[in-house]
Amino acid sequence: MNTGAFGEDDLIKTIRNRFKGAHPRLLKGPGDDTSVTAPRPGTVLLATTDILIEGTHFKRRYTAAYLLGKKALSVSLSDIAAMGGGGGANFYLVSIGLPRRTDKKFILDLYRGITARAREFGAVLAGGNTALSDRLIVSTTLFAEMPARNVIYRTGARPGDTIYVTGTPGDSALGLRVLKRDGAGAIKKSAFRRPVSRHLDPSPRVKAGMALSSAHLANSMIDISDGLLLDLERLTRESGVGAVVDSTKLPLSTEFKRYRKGLKRPSEAIKLALTGGEDYELLFTAPERAAKRIAAISKRLRLRITPIGYITAKPRSVTVMGTGPKPLNFTRRGFSHF
Amino acid sequence: MNTGAFGEDDLIKTIRNRFKGAHPRLLKGPGDDTSVTAPRPGTVLLATTDILIEGTHFKRRYTAAYLLGKKALSVSLSDIAAMGGGGGANFYLVSIGLPRRTDKKFILDLYRGITARAREFGAVLAGGNTALSDRLIVSTTLFAEMPARNVIYRTGARPGDTIYVTGTPGDSALGLRVLKRDGAGAIKKSAFRRPVSRHLDPSPRVKAGMALSSAHLANSMIDISDGLLLDLERLTRESGVGAVVDSTKLPLSTEFKRYRKGLKRPSEAIKLALTGGEDYELLFTAPERAAKRIAAISKRLRLRITPIGYITAKPRSVTVMGTGPKPLNFTRRGFSHF
Numbered sequence: 001m002n003t004g005a006f007g008e009d010d011l012i013k014t015i016r017n018r019f020k021g022a023h024p025r026l027l028k029g030p031g032d033d034t035s036v037t038a039p040r041p042g043t044v045l046l047a048t049t050d051i052l053i054e055g056t057h058f059k060r061r062y063t064a065a066y067l068l069g070k071k072a073l074s075v076s077l078s079d080i081a082a083m084g085g086g087g088g089a090n091f092y093l094v095s096i097g098l099p100r101r102t103d104k105k106f107i108l109d110l111y112r113g114i115t116a117r118a119r120e121f122g123a124v125l126a127g128g129n130t131a132l133s134d135r136l137i138v139s140t141t142l143f144a145e146m147p148a149r150n151v152i153y154r155t156g157a158r159p160g161d162t163i164y165v166t167g168t169p170g171d172s173a174l175g176l177r178v179l180k181r182d183g184a185g186a187i188k189k190s191a192f193r194r195p196v197s198r199h200l201d202p203s204p205r206v207k208a209g210m211a212l213s214s215a216h217l218a219n220s221m222i223d224i225s226d227g228l229l230l231d232l233e234r235l236t237r238e239s240g241v242g243a244v245v246d247s248t249k250l251p252l253s254t255e256f257k258r259y260r261k262g263l264k265r266p267s268e269a270i271k272l273a274l275t276g277g278e279d280y281e282l283l284f285t286a287p288e289r290a291a292k293r294i295a296a297i298s299k300r301l302r303l304r305i306t307p308i309g310y311i312t313a314k315p316r317s318v319t320v321m322g323t324g325p326k327p328l329n330f331t332r333r334g335f336s337h338f
Numbered sequence: 339m340n341t342g343a344f345g346e347d348d349l350i351k352t353i354r355n356r357f358k359g360a361h362p363r364l365l366k367g368p369g370d371d372t373s374v375t376a377p378r379p380g381t382v383l384l385a386t387t388d389i390l391i392e393g394t395h396f397k398r399r400y401t402a403a404y405l406l407g408k409k410a411l412s413v414s415l416s417d418i419a420a421m422g423g424g425g426g427a428n429f430y431l432v433s434i435g436l437p438r439r440t441d442k443k444f445i446l447d448l449y450r451g452i453t454a455r456a457r458e459f460g461a462v463l464a465g466g467n468t469a470l471s472d473r474l475i476v477s478t479t480l481f482a483e484m485p486a487r488n489v490i491y492r493t494g495a496r497p498g499d500t501i502y503v504t505g506t507p508g509d510s511a512l513g514l515r516v517l518k519r520d521g522a523g524a525i526k527k528s529a530f531r532r533p534v535s536r537h538l539d540p541s542p543r544v545k546a547g548m549a550l551s552s553a554h555l556a557n558s559m560i561d562i563s564d565g566l567l568l569d570l571e572r573l574t575r576e577s578g579v580g581a582v583v584d585s586t587k588l589p590l591s592t593e594f595k596r597y598r599k600g601l602k603r604p605s606e607a608i609k610l611a612l613t614g615g616e617d618y619e620l621l622f623t624a625p626e627r628a629a630k631r632i633a634a635i636s637k638r639l640r641l642r643i644t645p646i647g648y649i650t651a652k653p654r655s656v657t658v659m660g661t662g663p664k665p666l667n668f669t670r671r672g673f674s675h676f
Contacts, residue, residue, distance in 0.1 A: 033492070039382075045375045047372055048431070083374070095477060133391045133393075134393055134472070139477045141385070143385065151365075
């Protein structure tokens with residue numbers, strides 16, 4: 001069966017009926033011209049939109065519909081996490097562009113993935129639409145409420161702040177390399193299945209972001225979607241500061257270390273970890289006095305949160321140190337689409 | 339110059355600097371992981387997302403970047419209009435997918451179009467992102483506040499209500515035919531330039547929607563994006579009612595009537611007007627007692643608002659009458675993507 005056999009309205013009805021959510025403040029979900037939600041007094045609204053395009057962001061060959069759906073929402077959840085949000089009411093809209101002969105099963109799996117990820121974080125489907133497209137496109141818009149005074153912007157980094165990163169950056173980029181070489185099966189049987197899984201099914205760090213925001217521990221925060229270094233540059237630019245990263249402190253996964261061992265030039269691994277993109281980890285800065293409480297959050301959430309450098313007063317200067325006295329050189333700072 | 343020459347961050351910076359807006363309740367616009375806005379107490383939030391995909395929704399051959407930008411936002415504004423909204427704070431996010439060698443001028447023109455249309459309706463750019471794509475994609479998300487008690491849903495149509503439509507449906511579909519035949523020049527020199535302009539540059543009926551909602555005149559409303567008949571079916575389905583349309587009352591433009599005269603079978607013109615799609619006019623129902631006040635709104639806004647039928651108690655039954663005693667038959671009810 002393909003979409004041709006059930007039509008756009010049927011498709012929308014099926015999606016509505018199977019995946020509808022409920023929330024006391026969702027006054028109107030799918031089924032009207034717009035969604036209607038009632039904001040909670042005293043909160044601000046975070047809103048983010050992301051788009052995953054076949055060929056650019058994923059290949060059908062190694063991307064299961066269910067995981068693609070999860071990832072589409074994860075990318076937006078990661079943006080919300082980077083502001084310290086996600087604990088209030090979260091609503092989302094989904095637009096999909098579908099090639100004409102897409103299987104009905106594929107579409108339902110895609111939505112199953114989206115709603116599974118949404119449910120984990122209390123996010124409720126509020127609307128969206130479908131359109132015909134050469135290439136598969138999934139566009140998500142997520143909006144979330146949070147207390148105004150808890151929002152963590154990119155602008156708050158101060159000289160002397162410690163720079164932290166969650167998780168083990170570079171895994172997603174490594175996973176993508178494995179996928180390109182070994183295909184979709186790599187998620188199950190490869191010795192690198194964990195990095196592959198980090199690429200196909202990243203975990204938005206909503207809990208970590210909320211822990212940091214509610215305790216007012218971080219001065220600034222960003223999610224690393226285009227590579228640690230490029231996103232750190234963005235954060236420092238917005239804050240009008242500089243940064244020094246100690247690459248020897250970069251937290252690397254067991255698999256990533258194994259991959260590094262196999263390289264002729266192990267320094268290439270560090271470059272991959274710093275510029276690889278799609279980690280969806282959080283990069284944030286905090287004053288030194290917050291160190292103990294950040295370590296406690298790390299322990300409680302069982303999530304690595306590692307200091308990797310510090311903020312300087314020198315605007316537009318991001319330096320990466322290796323084992324020697326000279327900074328490392330990067331020809332590529334991160335993932336840029338153009 | 340193409341995007342390759344200025345990079346993703348430069349592109350985003352250029353867009354931010356040239357097109358940034360300001361609003362006392364836009365706490366953070368482009369330049370962070372999400373936008374941050376402060377809702378107004380006592381209002382509800384309307385949210386809608388739309389996507390325009392090259393090849394599906396437009397062809398580059400006859401679509402100027404500036405008009406494409408205007409249309410992208412118009413499509414979302416039309417959804418807001420269909421709820422009776424648009425008068426409160428409006429914020430929007432834009433995701434664009436760009437082919438690798440897109441001209442910088444094209445991108446700037448696209449954003450100029452988006453912001454020109456936004457400015458007309460007091461909508462402010464709050465965020466978005468860019469990505470590489472085979473085909474040009476413009477995805478817009480629009481948020482708008484309005485008083486809860488004024489929202490007009492699709493669900494409120496009651497038997498006996500009069501069905502109204504704004505403007506002259508069918509023009510957009512006619513314009514598209516002319517464009518396909520004559521190319522982009524048709525917007526300037528064709529005898530059908532007004533329908534062509536309706537297709538390339540539709541006017542969202544925000545003022546009409548707001549006039550109806552603030553005076554509580556309409557029981558139900560929808561915008562006609564996929565064809566009058568299909569959208570009327572959607573409205574009646576949501577309201578659990580039926581409808582009878584008198585096709586002899588359909589308001590047709592001068593150009594549309596001229597087009598009809600040239601046809602061998604003039605009934606084909608009525609079918610085009612009822613099923614053509616992309617009109618972005620409002621279709622709404624109102625009790626008979628509202629007729630005079632609706633006529634007054636029509637006069638004040640200089641916008642045709644025409645009664646074209648009535649609501650019945652028979653669910654899932656939408657009938658179209660012609661000049662004879664038998665209902666007209668439609669093999670195609672409207673524009674469906676699949």
